[in-house]
Amino acid sequence: MSNIQGKSVVFIGAGGLAWSLSVALHAAGIRVIQIVSPNILNGQALAKKMGATHATSFKDIAHADFYFLALPDRVIESVAKSISFPPNAFVIHSSGSVYLNSLSALFPNAGVLYPLQTFTRGRVVSLDNVPIFVEAATEQSLSIITTLASTITTNVIAINSEQRRNIHLAGVIANNFTNYLLELGDEWMEANGFSLHLLQPLMAETVKKAFEVSPSLSQTGPASRLDTSVVETHLKMLANLPELQKLYGVFSDSIIAKTKLRNYNDTKK
Amino acid sequence: MSNIQGKSVVFIGAGGLAWSLSVALHAAGIRVIQIVSPNILNGQALAKKMGATHATSFKDIAHADFYFLALPDRVIESVAKSISFPPNAFVIHSSGSVYLNSLSALFPNAGVLYPLQTFTRGRVVSLDNVPIFVEAATEQSLSIITTLASTITTNVIAINSEQRRNIHLAGVIANNFTNYLLELGDEWMEANGFSLHLLQPLMAETVKKAFEVSPSLSQTGPASRLDTSVVETHLKMLANLPELQKLYGVFSDSIIAKTKLRNYNDTKK
Known part of the structure; x- marks a missing residue:
């Protein structure tokens, strides 16, 4: 051909x-x-x-x-x-x-x-x-x-097919889960009288920075600062949105554990 | 002034x-x-x-x-x-x-x-x-x-300060958690011999579509199709990355529950 x-x-x-x-x-x-x-x-x-x-x-x-x-x-x-x-x-x-x-x-x-x-x-x-x-x-x-x-x-x-399945899984995580975070974020914003669109410049920069700098060097926020008092406050604020509250908890626990591991590894260098 | x-x-x-x-x-x-x-x-x-x-x-x-x-x-x-x-x-x-x-x-x-x-x-x-x-x-x-x-x-x-705290919480979710998904996605891609950058056009479109169409109308993927066999396969594939596996499970359970609720509400209309 x-x-x-x-x-x-x-x-x-x-x-x-x-x-x-x-x-x-x-x-x-x-x-x-x-x-x-x-x-x-x-x-x-x-x-x-x-x-x-x-x-x-x-x-x-x-x-x-x-x-x-x-x-x-x-x-x-x-x-x-x-x-x-x-x-x-x-x-x-x-x-x-x-x-x-x-x-x-x-x-x-x-x-x-x-x-x-x-x-x-x-x-x-x-x-x-x-x-x-x-x-x-x-x-x-x-x-x-x-x-x-x-x-x-x-x-x-x-x-090959196995590699394609691995790529597909990465795509599901990046696409479906980010979109779902925005769906729950939309509910939260609406519940508080705001539009999701206020988050647009932030999300654009988040994705841009992750690919330009690397996501591990881009992490900010209370969990990565090990600021557990803000994390606890946020969990309480989300009491009326249990799905988002659960995800907030799992993410924060995971980010905190990863940050502690990184700090520990840095002290050994 | x-x-x-x-x-x-x-x-x-x-x-x-x-x-x-x-x-x-x-x-x-x-x-x-x-x-x-x-x-x-x-x-x-x-x-x-x-x-x-x-x-x-x-x-x-x-x-x-x-x-x-x-x-x-x-x-x-x-x-x-x-x-x-x-x-x-x-x-x-x-x-x-x-x-x-x-x-x-x-x-x-x-x-x-x-x-x-x-x-x-x-x-x-x-x-x-x-x-x-x-x-x-x-x-x-x-x-x-x-x-x-x-x-x-x-x-x-x-x-006011309360409203600002609510906006800040939405920002943490959108920014920190998406970035963390990309960090774990980066580990998964590297473990399989691929670059995270392959996901860049997908992430750009994901964010663009969520704001242009709305995240609830943009959701795709196995969980939103209630395709539990693919979800189970993905969970097994992630056995060596327990943090990502846990997040995959929580996200998928939540998306499945939300989809079932939406389908149920649609049948009542």
Whole structure:
């Protein structure tokens, strides 16, 4: 596959991943020719955006160079088994935690193209600098999927399924838990008559500093100062939000323990 | 104080807050005339940057319009008591959790100017859009400190000490805990041979989406999908990092409980 431009892609699924990935591939000169989704509203909307056709049934699947299974992890394998793909179809999933062999056992040309990013339906995210992890069972397939991924990001990395699962876990922690902290923070701010948006410049700087300086050198706050009286006061203030109170306690205990260990190690140097 | 430009400021302390605040005030046309800090290296470096003098002793304090106690919370009151300020000195602290009356009981002109931001020594952060919360005991003092804060940010908000403590707690949660997640994430990535920097585009989008869409509508991941088999797998994968494993468990339990409650409430609508 010397020239990837002009190749055709079918998306099975029309969620957040399908939206961002199809927009990126389209911009790179790949033809998104069909969206297959039982959800008529989402499927038609994405198909319209791509100038593609929309099918609700797997029976009506078009002939294409690539098939993206843009589906929840737990249905990827069963949907792959239920579709009659053309012979030699190149079938790809984009999951962080599903093993390659769930597809490579079914198709000679199978691969994984996993962008380390969070997707929400209707929200198109640029993939320009997003790490995309690729995997395939044969050298030829890996070369093709690497070329494909290289059209949409500057950062393509070949890894195996185990490594991808480790990366996925880091992504869950960084993304899901930070977002959850902001959700609970939102409740706290609202309960006190303030908008979450007051925290926006702080969060922007927190993330910027962690990556520029390193998170271990960026830690501030009462727990890292071993200021247990402020920690105790904060725990009491959170009495009406028990979920946030519990997380506050676990975080503070952990930060205090780590700080004490660091101080102890520093005295031994 | 009809014209704030050209007024003079003394900083007591030369840490991260003093650096960013003095740079911002200087840029706004306020004269930073002296840095008082027993730490010769930090105090001299900041004084040089400001074209100010440096004093190591509180006895040598200069005459100025404003005095900033840029100090750790627990020493603000005792240091304020130990300094012979000129009569009618306007004395200000920048702490999120110290009550105004720890200064206003000592000085007729006292105030709080609290920027909701994280500061690290040697790293100057722009305050242009950072919310700055102000407080003072008299209307006249509040007017003056509002004018002063307005020279360095577009977002000045007058609140009382209790409200400020609530905002400070939200800041600790958003900043300290997110940074700590990244610190533990860094350890996990390193243990698996990857760089934390692979998570940078994901974290940037996570924070952007939470503020643009709302965190409760942005939540993704296995816990919010009630995919307990992936949660169990992740907990096993983290066996060698018990602190991260514990946080993973508490977060996932909490997200699962919140999701179930939301689903239950949705069925009642």
